[in-house]
Amino acid sequence: MMLPSKLTLVSAAIALSLVSTACSNNKENSDQGQIENHSEKPTIAEAKAFINSAEAELAAISIEQNRAEWIYSNFITDDTAALSAKVAEKQIATSVQFATQAAQYAELPLDEVNKRKLNILRSSLVLPAPLDPAKNAELAKISSELNGLYGKGKYCFEDGRCLTQPELSAIMGESADPALLLEVWQGWREIAKPMRPLFEREVELANEGAKDLGYATLSELWRSQYDMQPDEFSAELDRLWGQVQPLYESLHCYVRGELNQKYGDNVVAEQGPIPAHLLGNMWAQQWGNVYNTVAPDNADPGYDVTELLAQHGYDEIKMVQQAEQFFSSLGFEPLPETFWQRSLFVQPQDRDVVCHASAWDLDNLDDIRIKMCIQKTAEDFTVIHHELGHNYYQRAYKSQPFIFKNSANDGFHEAIGDTIALSITPSYLKQIGLLDEVPDASKDIGLLLKQALDKVAFMPFGLMIDQWRWKVFSGEIQPQDYNKAWWELRQKYQGVMAPTERNETDFDPGAKYHVPGNVPYTRYFLAHILQFQFHKALCDIAGNEGPVHRCSIYGNEQAGAKLNTMLEMGQSQPWPQALAVVTGKEQMDASAVLDYFAPLQTWLDEQNQNANRQCGW
Numbered sequence: 001m002m003l004p005s006k007l008t009l010v011s012a013a014i015a016l017s018l019v020s021t022a023c024s025n026n027k028e029n030s031d032q033g034q035i036e037n038h039s040e041k042p043t044i045a046e047a048k049a050f051i052n053s054a055e056a057e058l059a060a061i062s063i064e065q066n067r068a069e070w071i072y073s074n075f076i077t078d079d080t081a082a083l084s085a086k087v088a089e090k091q092i093a094t095s096v097q098f099a100t101q102a103a104q105y106a107e108l109p110l111d112e113v114n115k116r117k118l119n120i121l122r123s124s125l126v127l128p129a130p131l132d133p134a135k136n137a138e139l140a141k142i143s144s145e146l147n148g149l150y151g152k153g154k155y156c157f158e159d160g161r162c163l164t165q166p167e168l169s170a171i172m173g174e175s176a177d178p179a180l181l182l183e184v185w186q187g188w189r190e191i192a193k194p195m196r197p198l199f200e201r202e203v204e205l206a207n208e209g210a211k212d213l214g215y216a217t218l219s220e221l222w223r224s225q226y227d228m229q230p231d232e233f234s235a236e237l238d239r240l241w242g243q244v245q246p247l248y249e250s251l252h253c254y255v256r257g258e259l260n261q262k263y264g265d266n267v268v269a270e271q272g273p274i275p276a277h278l279l280g281n282m283w284a285q286q287w288g289n290v291y292n293t294v295a296p297d298n299a300d301p302g303y304d305v306t307e308l309l310a311q312h313g314y315d316e317i318k319m320v321q322q323a324e325q326f327f328s329s330l331g332f333e334p335l336p337e338t339f340w341q342r343s344l345f346v347q348p349q350d351r352d353v354v355c356h357a358s359a360w361d362l363d364n365l366d367d368i369r370i371k372m373c374i375q376k377t378a379e380d381f382t383v384i385h386h387e388l389g390h391n392y393y394q395r396a397y398k399s400q401p402f403i404f405k406n407s408a409n410d411g412f413h414e415a416i417g418d419t420i421a422l423s424i425t426p427s428y429l430k431q432i433g434l435l436d437e438v439p440d441a442s443k444d445i446g447l448l449l450k451q452a453l454d455k456v457a458f459m460p461f462g463l464m465i466d467q468w469r470w471k472v473f474s475g476e477i478q479p480q481d482y483n484k485a486w487w488e489l490r491q492k493y494q495g496v497m498a499p500t501e502r503n504e505t506d507f508d509p510g511a512k513y514h515v516p517g518n519v520p521y522t523r524y525f526l527a528h529i530l531q532f533q534f535h536k537a538l539c540d541i542a543g544n545e546g547p548v549h550r551c552s553i554y555g556n557e558q559a560g561a562k563l564n565t566m567l568e569m570g571q572s573q574p575w576p577q578a579l580a581v582v583t584g585k586e587q588m589d590a591s592a593v594l595d596y597f598a599p600l601q602t603w604l605d606e607q608n609q610n611a612n613r614q615c616g617w
Helices: 012-017 019-028 030-037 044-074 078-103 112-123 133-151 165-174 178-192 195-212 218-222 230-263 288-294 305-311 316-329 337-342 378-396 410-422 426-431 441-474 479-494 522-541 557-568 575-583 591-596 598-610
Strands: 154-156 162-164 358-361 368-371
Touching: 044 078, 044 112, 044 358, 044 368, 078 112, 133 178, 133 195, 154 178, 162 165, 165 178, 165 288, 195 218, 195 441, 195 479, 218 441, 230 288, 230 441, 230 522, 230 591, 230 598, 288 441, 305 378, 316 378, 316 557, 337 368, 358 378, 368 378, 378 410, 378 557, 410 522, 441 479, 441 522, 441 598, 522 557, 522 575, 522 591, 557 575, 591 598
Parallel strands: none
Antiparallel strands: 154 162, 358 368
């Protein structure tokens, strides 16, 4: 899933290419320098004038950028790429300028609204550039090189085949040959080795940029975006992980035992961490591809949604219309006619497009769209519901000031789409006429296991990526220990290990796009917690009396009204207040994850006990 619009994460190469220009312009142009030319301290009136001006300019640029990105994604040419990049450069240069200026007003006693806007302006940069123009240029070059190394990465087999990361990931997901899986796993990580010195220098420069904005380190800046003190937020993540860890350990124990039966002791030991190349994913972040290996014998629910869609004459448009009907049943207004006129639903035959599913808000008001090359499958039926979740969120906060046109924190947007997807239950499929009868509870274990292999298995990975980066940014992890610390954290949180000897000539973090691409990752962990908390709360509002994993809020306007109230808030209030609107509490709580998967955990523990497995690692 991707959110263009305000949430687009422009590549670091683009993001930094005009930073030095923007900073030098600030110094050269007296009208932009603002308080640099004031001998006296800045005033509240100046701060408010700056915030209003910055908000108006960013709003105007965002519309220009959204349209350029939409055109590029739908008509991929050198010309549209150049136009999109140019607008992106303009947007990020302006953001850098405003973040630098915002830091100068940070100590003023502003009212809560303007203080919040100022903090968002100041902390919105992911990779802040130092004020020194020479260092700006160096950082831009490094970021471009890191992105290029990842984007151009391939592994070449002895037979001459050179495969890209998606092609290699397909092998990881489909093959059951340990030797081939190991070769692919090792081969892809070769592309990251040259990144190591570049990443080390990038951290040094970005830390300097963070200090220029008033933060101690880049770690503090990244952790300052959650309406909490940075260390409090870190502690909150540890607390949430502690809640779900027992469930993950039960799943880990069961999967390790099943893989041991399949591959034998020489490949997967009965105890200890699981070798990272055997879990069906290049990074062992989601394990759904090993479902057929570890599923119980009676796991088949007795229906296939892909087949049901075909039997009932669902084409791409009807799939989207049904997803819209889900939201209409909750009391949301229908999608605007422009949505149907301007969205991309089917891959064109006459041109290249970016097919990755995404939700768009082009004018910050009502011009919402999705762009995806829909396949008539169960997976895409779920994805459509997810993407429309983003669109309805975008439209709900359209009346907020531009700076607040965003989710309550960066985990909320993903969580809303996933919350809606959790309501695509057998009972929902029956309500809309796709399924004649809801399978009995004996089929729930297979369905829950399939979900857990993706959602529960992901949680420690979603947490540890930024745990590693924050420690790197703060200096707790030194460059000479990058790879060692990476695998220590992977073993600590995930219970997975490298399948071969790794050392400090390797840079295995760089084999995951979000590290060389400088994309924060904690949002995905938060989304995996929040979606279950939202789902349970909405099911309670809807009067659900059965197991929460069987609940669908389809057709309940009371749940829809409560959800919409939260969505309308956007980022205008601290996220705990938004959370409380739906859940009644201001604290994130992973107990809803445990409630959802309770039947599965009971079953997993029984399987592990019956097999006399020693859990943990």
